[in-house]
Amino acid sequence: MENEYYVCTGCGLLCDDIEVELVDGKVSKVNNACLKGVARLKECERPAECRIDDAPASLEDAIIEAARILKEADSPVIFGMGNSTSQAQKNAIEVAKKTDAYFDDTSSFCQGPVVEAILENKIRTCTLDEVRDKADIIVYWGADPSNSHPRHLSKYTYFPRGKERQRGWEEDRTAICIDVRKSDTATICGDKFYQIPPQADEELLNAIANGLSGKVPKVSFGMGPKKILELANMLKKAEFGVICVGLGLVYSLEEIEPLVRLMDKLNEVSNFHLIPMVGQYNMRGSNHNLYEETGYINRVKFTGNDVEHGAHCSVVELLRTRTVDAALIIGSDPMSSLPGSIAKELLDIPVITIDPCNTLTSRKAKVSIPTATAGSECGGTAVRMDGVEVEFKAMTETDRMCDAEILERIMGEL
Amino acid sequence: MGFGQFLKAPEYDIKIITYRDIFQSTALESSGCGDEYAERSAVILLDKGDLKKMVLKDGRKAVLKNNFGRVVVHLRPSGYEEGHEGIGYMTNSPWSNALVSSETGGSGVPKFKMIIASISDAKDEKVTSFDV
Ligand code: SF4
Numbered sequence: 001m002e003n004e005y006y007v008c009t010g011c012g013l014l015c016d017d018i019e020v021e022l023v024d025g026k027v028s029k030v031n032n033a034c035l036k037g038v039a040r041l042k043e044c045e046r047p048a049e050c051r052i053d054d055a056p057a058s059l060e061d062a063i064i065e066a067a068r069i070l071k072e073a074d075s076p077v078i079f080g081m082g083n084s085t086s087q088a089q090k091n092a093i094e095v096a097k098k099t100d101a102y103f104d105d106t107s108s109f110c111q112g113p114v115v116e117a118i119l120e121n122k123i124r125t126c127t128l129d130e131v132r133d134k135a136d137i138i139v140y141w142g143a144d145p146s147n148s149h150p151r152h153l154s155k156y157t158y159f160p161r162g163k164e165r166q167r168g169w170e171e172d173r174t175a176i177c178i179d180v181r182k183s184d185t186a187t188i189c190g191d192k193f194y195q196i197p198p199q200a201d202e203e204l205l206n207a208i209a210n211g212l213s214g215k216v217p218k219v220s221f222g223m224g225p226k227k228i229l230e231l232a233n234m235l236k237k238a239e240f241g242v243i244c245v246g247l248g249l250v251y252s253l254e255e256i257e258p259l260v261r262l263m264d265k266l267n268e269v270s271n272f273h274l275i276p277m278v279g280q281y282n283m284r285g286s287n288h289n290l291y292e293e294t295g296y297i298n299r300v301k302f303t304g305n306d307v308e309h310g311a312h313c314s315v316v317e318l319l320r321t322r323t324v325d326a327a328l329i330i331g332s333d334p335m336s337s338l339p340g341s342i343a344k345e346l347l348d349i350p351v352i353t354i355d356p357c358n359t360l361t362s363r364k365a366k367v368s369i370p371t372a373t374a375g376s377e378c379g380g381t382a383v384r385m386d387g388v389e390v391e392f393k394a395m396t397e398t399d400r401m402c403d404a405e406i407l408e409r410i411m412g413e414l
Numbered sequence: 415m416g417f418g419q420f421l422k423a424p425e426y427d428i429k430i431i432t433y434r435d436i437f438q439s440t441a442l443e444s445s446g447c448g449d450e451y452a453e454r455s456a457v458i459l460l461d462k463g464d465l466k467k468m469v470l471k472d473g474r475k476a477v478l479k480n481n482f483g484r485v486v487v488h489l490r491p492s493g494y495e496e497g498h499e500g501i502g503y504m505t506n507s508p509w510s511n512a513l514v515s516s517e518t519g520g521s522g523v524p525k526f527k528m529i530i531a532s533i534s535d536a537k538d539e540k541v542t543s544f545d546v
Contacts (some may be wrong), residue, residue, distance in 0.1 A: 010443065035436055039443035046445045090465055109523045142493065147434040180431055182494060198431060198501075199529065251527040299522065314522030336507065336544075339514035339524045341482045359446050360508065360544055 007392035009375030010037035010082070012129035012385035013128075013156075014279030020395050025374055027395055034150035041395070042375045044357035048370040057409075062369045063406065066328065066352040067152035067413030069367065070099045075352075079315045080103035080332030080354075082280025085380030086389075086401050089282070089289045090408035092330055098414050100303045102324060104315040105286040106279075106332060114245055114276040115287045116297045118387070122256075123263050126242065126273035126342045128155075128386045133162035137238035139176045142201065142248020143277045146184035149385075152277075153188065157244070164240075174234065177202065179248055194231060197221050203251040208232050209265045222279040241272040278385035280331075281375070319345040328352045330403060331371075335360035353405055371403045377404035423439075425457045426468050428502045429531040430478070430510060447479070455507035456485070456541045457532070458491035461499050468533065474538035483512035485542040502533070508544045 006018040008030075015037065017329040022030035030038045050057050052065050069078050078096045081089050082105060095312035096103040107115060117123040131138070138157045153159055158168075158175045165172040176190040178196060186193040192317075197202055200221055207217035211232030216225050233239060245259070253259060259274075266272035278284050287297035294300055299313040311317055315334070318324045319342050326349055335343045336359065346364065353362040356373040372378040377400065438454040447449060458476060460468075470476060476489045487509055492498065504510040506526070513529045 004422065016505055035440045036443055039440045042444075044443075044445060045448055080530060109477060109526075110429065144434055147436040147439065150436055181433060181498075182496065248527065251525075311520055311522040317521045320518065333446055336511070338511065339482065339526075340508065340512040340514055341514070341516035342524065343511075345541060351435070356444065363447065 006395050007375060007390055008033045008037040009040060009281040009373075009382070009392070010034070011041035011149050012281055013152055013284065014281055014390045014392075015151055015155060016390060019220070022396060025396055036150060040373075044373070047243035048355050048358050048362050048368055050351070050370055051368045052367075053366060059369065060402070062367050063409045065368065066367050067410050069326050069350045069352060070101070070328060070410070071094070071414060073099070075102065075326040076320050076326040077104065077315060078328045078329065078330070079104050079334065080284035080330035081286035082107075083313040083331030083374065084282060084286070085374050085378070086282065086285045086289060086382060087380055088330065088402070088404040089286045091404050091411060092328075093290060093293055095328070095407055095411050095414070097302045098411065099304050099322050101328075102313050102318055103290065104299050104318075105283060105290075105312065106337070107287055108298045109285050109316055109338075110247055110316045111245075111250060111276040111278050111283065112287070113282055114250060114259075114274070115278075117256050117260060117308045119287070119291055119297060120202055122260050123274050124267060124272065125275060125387065127388055128157075128275065128384070129388075130240070130273075131242050131275070132156045132160050134164050134240040135162070135239040135242050136165065136172060137174050137176065137235060139178065139235070139241070139243045140185050141178045141191070141243055141245055142250065142252065143244050143246025144179070144183035144185045145244070145277065146188065147362070148246070148279065149277060152244070153185070157242070158188070173386065187401045188226055192229070193224070196223070199252050202254075202258045204228070205258040205262045208235070209262045212236060212265045212269055228298050235266060235272070236270050237246050237271065238270050241266065241270060243272065243274045245274060246277045260364040275386050282382035284385060284387065285381075286382050288387075292393070299377060308338065316342055319343070322348075324349060326350050326352075328354070329361055330354045330407070331363070333361045335364060354406055356400070369406055370400055371406055372398045372400040374403065417483075424468065425532040425534045427530060428460075428464070428500055429435060430502050430504050430513065432504055432506045432510050432526065432529070435505045436544070438507070444526045446507050451507075452541070452543065455505055456487040457490055457504065458487050459490050459503040461501070463497055464489055465489070466497055470533070470535055475493050475539065475541060477534050477539065478513060478531045480513055480531040482515055484490050485509050485512045486536045486539045487541060498514045509542060
């Protein structure tokens, strides 16, 4: 019998070689996935309940109440999207247009600037398949995939044999890690680990660019010019290089420009690409879908046919400045992921959550709508961290609705 | 050493660096409201030298506090070969996020990687729970 493979929605790597065993219609065993993926694909320990104001409610009533809240709000925000199928994201954009809402996703406070630079062709990128087949120099900067994307190194970057890298990590590939902490990934990189102090990333980006231009690279911390030149030379000699950018780097840069400048410099003397280490399985899909619709990847406000964009439309600023009076949160848990001092503003406005699991946010929500888990219980499409669209099918059947359908129903009530 | 040395539970300033941990992320996938997630998140890892200097003990709890929040977490030595004096490590979670500044300069991006807090012995206080 031919094996059937599924896609894991545990992170932005969207591994497509997952095998599952079912018992009584439920996923009992998951093969090939990492620990995190297995936990994602099995049912959550505490599934979300359908509730209005702390009392159990029917799905029908919850949908009607959600629509009522959005209709009555003057300035609603729709937020989340990283764990939603592309269809659900498109439906959420329609709901935002219909209700003149703000629309933002998690990239707003993580990989947004990097994805934006890629979509605007400011930074050269490539696919993970190309990395597997061709890459000889792999740089993890402010990223620890051994913990965040556990199969990144084994499936695509460092360990596998690729078409032009038949001798794999032993001879054909060099992995470099630049980070503030000796992470598990840094340990794999051995003597190619470059430890820097917090917030020193921009200095090192500029120093490497200087080294590549033949100038003496200098930094204010304890990394001598010789060591920086050794790093710059390794990058220069790459036949096919890739920088995998993690949140450690993104958060330490005020602007993306120093990274763009280093990429430009690298491509004058070498052959380099960049891939953002996107966490949630379809955060990049949300960026692509909104970009297609509005020309912006996140942080927008719809008003009639107009679209406003800017940091003031970001979920963080909207909550901080108490601009919004209702929130629809889809597949996200801002009560956990935002600073507590900002997330607490959600307690003062009606919140609707659409999520398969019980979360800190769904517990505080006025309306909690349970959904099927994308990947295990419902199919769809998503955009992998490298921009490749991946289609996935459900592993099991469920009577819970998919997020795309719930949003369609809310739209119908508006 | 500052004013803190004269108090019963001295306070020291530390920088907190957040990181990802596969076991904590796995616990989050199972349940963000579960005990295992809390066990793996409400922890700060300190340099051995700092533990000694701050008269804090492995297995005890610490209060982490700044203008944005206050949490009680478990205290453990980090086990890193190289010292990281003045820097504590925490996984990303509501416990570390409680200490992230709400000042963004209008950028829309909180300073998740620039947490400075005071640390002191939590004595008999319970670990902070967000599961309410
Ligand atoms: S690396 Fe990511 S996509 Fe792959 S199995 Fe693990 S969690 Fe799933």
